[in-house]
Amino acid sequence: MGLAFQISIPVTRATPCVRRAALDRKHERRPRASVARASNLTSSKKTPAPLPEAVDAVFIGSGMGALTAAADLASKGASVAVLESYIIPGGSSGWFERKGFRFDAGASMIFGFGERGTTNLLTRALATVGKRIETVPDAVQVRYHLPDELDIKVHREYDEFLAGLIKRFPHEEKGIRKFYGACWSVFNSLNCMPLKSLEEPNYLLQVFAAHPIACLNLLRFIGRNAGDIARDHIKDETLLNFIDMECYSWSVVPADLTPMINAGMVFSDRHYGGINYPVGGVGRISEEIVAGIEECDGCSVHFRTRVSKILFDSMGAACGVKLVNGRTVSAKVVISNATRWDTFGEKGLVEAERVPPSEERFRERYVKSPSFCSLHMAVREKDLQVGMSEEQGMDCHHIMLDDWDEIETARDGKGTLFVSIPTVLDKSLAPPGMHIFHVFTPSWVDEWEGLSPKEYRAKKEAMLETVVARLEKKLFPGLKSAIEFSEVGSARTHRRYLGRVDGSYGPVAKKKLRGLLSMPFNRTDVDKLYCVGDSTFPGQGLNATAFSGFACAHRVAADLGIIGSLPGPIDRFLTDLLSRQRLKL
Numbered sequence: 048m049g050l051a052f053q054i055s056i057p058v059t060r061a062t063p064c065v066r067r068a069a070l071d072r073k074h075e076r077r078p079r080a081s082v083a084r085a086s087n088l089t090s091s092k093k094t095p096a097p098l099p100e101a102v103d104a105v106f107i108g109s110g111m112g113a114l115t116a117a118a119d120l121a122s123k124g125a126s127v128a129v130l131e132s133y134i135i136p137g138g139s140s141g142w143f144e145r146k147g148f149r150f151d152a153g154a155s156m157i158f159g160f161g162e163r164g165t166t167n168l169l170t171r172a173l174a175t176v177g178k179r180i181e182t183v184p185d186a187v188q189v190r191y192h193l194p195d196e197l198d199i200k201v202h203r204e205y206d207e208f209l210a211g212l213i214k215r216f217p218h219e220e221k222g223i224r225k226f227y228g229a230c231w232s233v234f235n236s237l238n239c240m241p242l243k244s245l246e247e248p249n250y251l252l253q254v255f256a257a258h259p260i261a262c263l264n265l266l267r268f269i270g271r272n273a274g275d276i277a278r279d280h281i282k283d284e285t286l287l288n289f290i291d292m293e294c295y296s297w298s299v300v301p302a303d304l305t306p307m308i309n310a311g312m313v314f315s316d317r318h319y320g321g322i323n324y325p326v327g328g329v330g331r332i333s334e335e336i337v338a339g340i341e342e343c344d345g346c347s348v349h350f351r352t353r354v355s356k357i358l359f360d361s362m363g364a365a366c367g368v369k370l371v372n373g374r375t376v377s378a379k380v381v382i383s384n385a386t387r388w389d390t391f392g393e394k395g396l397v398e399a400e401r402v403p404p405s406e407e408r409f410r411e412r413y414v415k416s417p418s419f420c421s422l423h424m425a426v427r428e429k430d431l432q433v434g435m436s437e438e439q440g441m442d443c444h445h446i447m448l449d450d451w452d453e454i455e456t457a458r459d460g461k462g463t464l465f466v467s468i469p470t471v472l473d474k475s476l477a478p479p480g481m482h483i484f485h486v487f488t489p490s491w492v493d494e495w496e497g498l499s500p501k502e503y504r505a506k507k508e509a510m511l512e513t514v515v516a517r518l519e520k521k522l523f524p525g526l527k528s529a530i531e532f533s534e535v536g537s538a539r540t541h542r543r544y545l546g547r548v549d550g551s552y553g554p555v556a557k558k559k560l561r562g563l564l565s566m567p568f569n570r571t572d573v574d575k576l577y578c579v580g581d582s583t584f585p586g587q588g589l590n591a592t593a594f595s596g597f598a599c600a601h602r603v604a605a606d607l608g609i610i611g612s613l614p615g616p617i618d619r620f621l622t623d624l625l626s627r628q629r630l631k632l
C-alpha cells in the first residue's frame with residue numbers, strides 16, 4: 048500500500064448518531080432501545096433514498112459484516128452508502144416469506160446476543176445505532192444424534208452439559224474439563240477487553256497495557272487449532288469424533304483445522320450469553336440495523352443495487368464503485384462485503400492487473416467450503432407423532448449423522464443433517480398449529496451444474512425425499528405426511544441470492560494452518576480498499592462477521608481521521624511490520 052493511504056481526511060459533522068453516542072458514553076447508559084415488533088417488516092419497503100454521488104465509505108453488500116461496520120462508522124459521524132444487489136438486507140442472515148410463514152434463509156442458531164461482557168457483538172451492533180431487539184433464550188443450543196448412540200444435549204447451563212458428556216465418557220472426565228476449560232480461558236480473555244481492530248497499533252498498545260495477561264493468553268492460543276488442544280487432553284476416539292462434530296457444526300471443518308480462538312468463543316458463549324432467537328426471525332437483526340443506519344445524517348442503504356466494478360484513481364487507490372446500470376458512487380474508502388473470490392477472483396470486482404500478490408497467498412491457504420442444500424418445510428403439528436413444544440422436550444436445533452466417515456463427504460443428503468425449528472421458540476413465525484423446519488446438509492455446486500430444468504427439479508425432490516426419510520426414521524415420525532409445502536434451495540440458489548461464489552459457506556483452511564494467524568484483517572494491499580465479512584478475521588458466523596465489522600470500522604475511522612491513531616508513519620510502519628510477520632507464518 049502506498050503513502051497516499053495515510054492521508055487523514057477529517058470528518059467533523061456531528062450527526063444525530065454521533066451526538067447520541069457521545070451522550071450515551073457521558074451518562075454511561077445504554078443507547079435508546081427500540082424493541083422491534085415481529086410484524087414490523089418496513090425497513091426495506093419504504094421509499095428508497097436517492098443514491099448519493101459521494102460518501103466517506105461505500106459498502107458493497109449488506110451482510111452482517113458490512114451492516115455492523117456501516118452502523119459503527121455512521122454512529123461515529125461518517126457518511127456511508129450500503130449497496131446491496133438483493134431486495135432485502137442481511138445476505139446469509141436474510142429471510143423469505145411464503146403463505147404466512149417467515150423462513151430464515153440461513154441458520155437460526157444465533158450467538159452474540161448476550162447482555163454482559165464485550166463479546167455480545169450482535170447486541171452491540173444494534174446498540175451502535177440505538178436499536179435493540181427482543182430475543183427468546185434457547186435452553187439447549189443443540190441436540191446431537193450421532194453414531195455410537197451418542198445422544199448429547201448442549202444445555203445452556205454449562206454444568207448440565209458437562210455432566211451429560213462426563214456420564215457418557217466417565218474415563219475422560221479430566222480431559223473433558225481441561226479441553227472445555229481451555230475454551231473458557233480464551234473466552235474470558237476476549238470477554239474482558241474492548242474488541243476492535245488488531246491492525247490498529249494504538250488500540251493494540253492500549254489493550255496490551257490495560258489487559259496484559261488476557262492478551263498474552265490470547266497470543267498463546269491464536270496460532271493453535273482446537274484439535275491440537277483436544278488431543279493434548281483426550282484419548283478416546285469416539286469423544287474426539289464428537290469434538291470434531293462440535294467444530295464441524297459451525298466451522299465446516301474438523302477440530303484439527305478449526306482455530307482455537309473461534310472454538311473458545313463458540314463453546315463458551317453458548318453458556319455465557321447463551322443462544323437467543325430474535326423474535327420475528329433472524330432477518331429482524333439486519334432490518335433494525337438498516338433502520339438505525341438510515342436515521343444517521345448522510346447515511347443510506349440501497350437495494351437492487353449491484354456493484355459491477357471498483358473504481359481507482361490515478362494513484363491506484365480505490366475511489367468509488369460502478370453499478371451494473373452504469374451509475375457511480377465516489378468514496379474516500381471502498382469496503383467489500385463480497386467474498387474474497389468475488390472481490391479479487393476471475394470476473395471479480397477488481398480487475399486482474401490490480402489484484403495484489405497477497406491475494407495469491409490467501410488462495411494458497413484457504414479454499415471455498417461447500418455450500419448447503421436447504422430444505423424449508425411448513426409442517427402441521429397435529430400430524431407429527433412427537434411433542435413439539437419446549438415443555439414436551441422438543442429442542443429447536445438438532446444435528447444428525449449416521450456414520451462418522453460421512454461427516455464431511457457424503458453427498459445427496461446422506462451426510463450431516465442440521466435441523467432448525469425456530470417455531471419451537473417463536474410461534475409468531477408461522478400460522479397457529481404450524482411449524483417451520485429448516486433442514487440443511489452440505490452440498491457442492493458441481494452436483495447441481497449442467498442439469499436441465501426438469502433434472503434440477505427432480506434432484507431437489509430426491510434430496511427432500513432422502514432427508515425426510517432419514518428424519519422420519521430417527522427423529523420425527525409422521526414428518527412426510529405433515530408437510531404442507533416445502534421449498535428446496537441448492538448451492539445454485541445460494542450463489543444466486545446471496546451473491547456468494549459457488550454458494551460457498553465461506554473460506555476454510557486448505558491445509559493445517561496456525562490457528563487464526565494467517566486470516567487476513569480488513570485492510571487489503573490495494574490502497575483504500577477494505578474487506579469485511581467472513582473472508583476476513585475471524586471467519587464465518589454472524590457474531591464473527593460482526594467482529595470483523597467493528598474491526599473494519601475502527602481501522603477505517605482511524606484512516607479517515609475520525610478517531611485518533613498513532614502518527615501516520617509510525618502507524619504505517621507498525622501495521623506493515625505486523626502484517627509481514629503474520630504472512631511469514
Ligand SMILES: NC(=O)c1ccc[n+]([C@@H]2O[C@H](COP(=O)([O-])OP(=O)(O)OC[C@H]3O[C@@H](n4cnc5c(N)ncnc54)[C@H](O)[C@@H]3O)[C@@H](O)[C@H]2O)c1
Pocket residue numbers: 107108109110111112113130131132133136137138139140153154155156157158352353354355384385386389544545546547552553579580581582586587588589590592
Ligand atoms: N447462525 C449463524 O451464526 C449464521 C446464520 C446465517 C449466516 N451466518 C454466517 O454469516 C456470514 C455472512 O456474513 P458476511 O458479512 O460475510 O456476508 P454475506 O455473504 O451474508 O452478505 C454479503 C452480501 O453482499 C451482497 N453482495 C455481494 N456482491 C455484491 C455486489 N457486487 N453488489 C452488491 N451487493 C453484493 C450479497 O447479496 C449479500 O447480501 C457467513 O459466515 C454465514 O455463514 C451465520
Ligand SMILES: CC(C)=CCC/C(C)=C/C=C/C(C)=C/C=C/C(C)=C/C=C/C=C(C)/C=C/C=C(C)/C=C/C=C(\C)CCC=C(C)C
Pocket residue numbers: 154155156158189237242243245251254262265266269296297298308309310312313444445446465466467585586587588589590591594
Ligand atoms: C497482534 C495479534 C495478532 C494478537 C494480539 C493478541 C490479541 C489482543 C488478540 C485478540 C484477538 C481477538 C480480539 C479475537 C476475536 C475473535 C472473535 C471475536 C471470534 C469470534 C468467533 C465467532 C465464531 C467463529 C462464531 C461462529 C458461529 C457460527 C459459524 C455458527 C454457525 C451455526 C450454524 C451453522 C448452526 C448449525 C446448527 C444447526 C442448525 C443445528
